[in-house]
Amino acid sequence: MDSNSNFDFLIIGGGIVGFSTAVKIQQSGKSVLVLEKEKTPGFHQSGRNSGVIHSGIYYKPNSFKSQLSIRGRELLIDFLKLKKVPFRLEGKIVVDTNIEKIEHLLERSKNLSMEGVKILTNQELSDKEPNSIINQGLFVPQAGVVNYRKVTEALAEEFDSLGGKVEYFEEIISIESIKGGKTLRTKKNKFQGDYLINCGGLHSDRLAKLDGLDPNVQIIPFRGEYYTLDKSKSNLVNNMIYPIADPDLPFLGIHLTRNIDGDIEAGPNAVFAFAKEGYKWTNFNFKETLSSLTYGGMLKLGKKYYKTGISEMYRSLNKKAFVNEINKLIPAITTKDIQVREAGVRAQAVDKDGSLVDDFMFQEGLSSLHVLNAPSPAATACLAIGEHIASKVLR
Numbered sequence: 001m002d003s004n005s006n007f008d009f010l011i012i013g014g015g016i017v018g019f020s021t022a023v024k025i026q027q028s029g030k031s032v033l034v035l036e037k038e039k040t041p042g043f044h045q046s047g048r049n050s051g052v053i054h055s056g057i058y059y060k061p062n063s064f065k066s067q068l069s070i071r072g073r074e075l076l077i078d079f080l081k082l083k084k085v086p087f088r089l090e091g092k093i094v095v096d097t098n099i100e101k102i103e104h105l106l107e108r109s110k111n112l113s114m115e116g117v118k119i120l121t122n123q124e125l126s127d128k129e130p131n132s133i134i135n136q137g138l139f140v141p142q143a144g145v146v147n148y149r150k151v152t153e154a155l156a157e158e159f160d161s162l163g164g165k166v167e168y169f170e171e172i173i174s175i176e177s178i179k180g181g182k183t184l185r186t187k188k189n190k191f192q193g194d195y196l197i198n199c200g201g202l203h204s205d206r207l208a209k210l211d212g213l214d215p216n217v218q219i220i221p222f223r224g225e226y227y228t229l230d231k232s233k234s235n236l237v238n239n240m241i242y243p244i245a246d247p248d249l250p251f252l253g254i255h256l257t258r259n260i261d262g263d264i265e266a267g268p269n270a271v272f273a274f275a276k277e278g279y280k281w282t283n284f285n286f287k288e289t290l291s292s293l294t295y296g297g298m299l300k301l302g303k304k305y306y307k308t309g310i311s312e313m314y315r316s317l318n319k320k321a322f323v324n325e326i327n328k329l330i331p332a333i334t335t336k337d338i339q340v341r342e343a344g345v346r347a348q349a350v351d352k353d354g355s356l357v358d359d360f361m362f363q364e365g366l367s368s369l370h371v372l373n374a375p376s377p378a379a380t381a382c383l384a385i386g387e388h389i390a391s392k393v394l395r
Ligand SMILES: Cc1cc2nc3c(=O)[nH]c(=O)nc-3n(C[C@H](O)[C@H](O)[C@H](O)COP(=O)(O)OP(=O)(O)OC[C@H]3O[C@@H](n4cnc5c(N)ncnc54)[C@H](O)[C@@H]3O)c2cc1C
Pocket: 012, 013, 014, 015, 016, 017, 018, 035, 036, 037, 038, 042, 043, 044, 045, 046, 047, 048, 049, 050, 051, 052, 053, 054, 170, 171, 172, 173, 199, 200, 201, 202, 203, 204, 207, 223, 224, 225, 268, 343, 344, 345, 346, 347, 374, 375, 376, 377, 378, 379, 380, 381
């Protein structure tokens, strides 16, 4: 790599958001360099998630999440078809004991002109999921599944074929504003460009600070833990069963999903992680944990939701408690039927008042743009997020 080259755009982060943005900008004829600290695309959140193509029904009308997930889903499906990345769109059943919540979502689907969304009769529910004890649910045909690690790889290939450049094993440790641009340094190299885009996921807050910003948020890592159902029991679930999320907590709750390989996955719960990349209880990073626990916003959040936090932790450490949750949907699943799957860690922005930031969040700096909150459904929305960023920075 010629470290003296000057690129039009430098993008930190080779996840699904970084590569989608890189593709959209490279398509305009500008020169783009993606810098990624790991060895492959999609190594963190983009390669360790639920793999759901979200319909867009859950999100507050007119929010970035709502607009970009609906547009992004369309762009994503076109891209998957073009690149022959396997996916399935079989729809999901959204469940809740409160019929008003279901009716509210049905109403929203009408406002969003989503076709085919309907409340299922008891007969339709038992036809679709004969082993469940759900007695009311909403069928949302627009939802589907895909492997987002493969999607990120396909985006990286597309970027490469457009002439884009990627450097792996390059962890940015300093950002300097120079006349007309930025100099980024890693332990080995320095890279220069006119404009910086930070798609650093779990580390995006720290990168924004390196660029001289004082963001009103901090990324708090929450581990999402999953189980996979034994293949011999995978006939117990046909497709996807989702509870309606608590609107105050932007996590979707424990759901059951038949993934793209046909395995049934249950999860995730949401446990505070003791490292930004804390995929196991034993992954501990003193500096990162201290930074999370001494952050005013985190202390306020802990006060508000300590009961939820404790019950999530209990469920994380107690398989039976996890199974009890699944049994609210499918009673025949036992602790013997499930094995731990690789976990993921969510990059969740928390503001100084202790609220989990619900919407996607972007902040501009001097010749820079920082993606400071891109949790679920950012994988579904990735290409629309890329389009949105490109339209801002190419202006
Ligand atoms: C458990 C879980 C379940 C989810 N389920 C879904 C779902 O079903 N559907 C959906 O649409 N979304 C889902 N999501 C959300 C989705 O996975 C993320 O929103 C999306 O992957 C975010 O992509 P990203 O590119 O912003 O982040 P990442 O994929 O984390 O990429 C950031 C990249 O930046 C790199 N980086 C960081 N710091 C530096 C540095 N200093 N120098 C160089 N590189 C750096 C990292 O190595 C990383 O590769 C889920 C997320 C989780 C964690």
